[in-house]
Amino acid sequence: MLKIQTVLALSFLFVASYASVQDFCVADLSKPDTPSGFPCKDAKKVSVSDFVFAGLGGVGNTSNIIKAAVTPAFTAQFPGVNGLGISIARLDLAVGGVIPMHTHPGGSELLLVIQGTICAGFVSSSANKVYFKTLNKGDIMVFPQGLLHFQINSGKGPAIAFVSFSSPVPGLQITDFALFANDLPTELVVATTFLDAAQVKKLKGVLGGSG
Ligand SMILES: *[C@@H]1O[C@H](CO)[C@@H](O)[C@H](O)[C@H]1NC(C)=O
Numbered sequence: 001m002l003k004i005q006t007v008l009a010l011s012f013l014f015v016a017s018y019a020s021v022q023d024f025c026v027a028d029l030s031k032p033d034t035p036s037g038f039p040c041k042d043a044k045k046v047s048v049s050d051f052v053f054a055g056l057g058g059v060g061n062t063s064n065i066i067k068a069a070v071t072p073a074f075t076a077q078f079p080g081v082n083g084l085g086i087s088i089a090r091l092d093l094a095v096g097g098v099i100p101m102h103t104h105p106g107g108s109e110l111l112l113v114i115q116g117t118i119c120a121g122f123v124s125s126s127a128n129k130v131y132f133k134t135l136n137k138g139d140i141m142v143f144p145q146g147l148l149h150f151q152i153n154s155g156k157g158p159a160i161a162f163v164s165f166s167s168p169v170p171g172l173q174i175t176d177f178a179l180f181a182n183d184l185p186t187e188l189v190v191a192t193t194f195l196d197a198a199q200v201k202k203l204k205g206v207l208g209g210s211g
Pocket of ligand 1: 061062063064
């Protein structure tokens with residue numbers, strides 16, 4: 001009888017601890033990231049502040065070359081999303097602002113326009129077919145994982161949108177930065193893009209590249 005009680009108690013403990021592990025895995029940002037996410041923070045040290053992020057209320061700083069700001073709530077800023085396959089960011093686009101052609105290797109994106117007018121689109125990988133549309137307040141658009149896409153403020157005032165991702169670390173690669181903001185030699189950029197060397201050097205100058 002005692003044995004059965006012990007077994008029952010042990011099973012209960014096992015189920016309880018197993019369930020708590022499955023509920024969440026708040027990122028321990030002091031440890032390195034892994035392909036399956038950050039290691040979990042000690043559950044005893046987890047608090048509600050790990051599941052709340054108050055950083056998306058403010059207007060992003062759009063005083064930059066793209067006249068736009070992305071304020072992320074990814075794992076690094078919001079460790080509670082670690083392992084949950086979800087995250088969000090705020091997009092501020094000043095008049096004339098643009099998020100240049102880019103991809104998120106790690107996740108699909110859902111954009112919701114809160115203010116202003118945004119022309120957004122993506123390019124399919126199979127046929128390079130273009131899907132773009134002018135979006136107004138309340139409109140949403142989805143951008144499939146890994147596909148090149150863009151957002152342009154096509155209105156007369158500032159635009160605000162929120163973008164959610166199907167990954168807590170969606171990643172970001174901006175095509176122009178990949179081509180012109182590094183030390184990839186101009187001759188290789190010319191050879192791989194068919195652009196004129198003068199144009200490549202000009203863009204490297206603007207975006208801080210060299211070579
Ligand atoms: C916005 O960014 C620019 C360029 O980095 C900087 O000079 C300026 O002080 C920033 N403005 C605010 C309000 O932080």
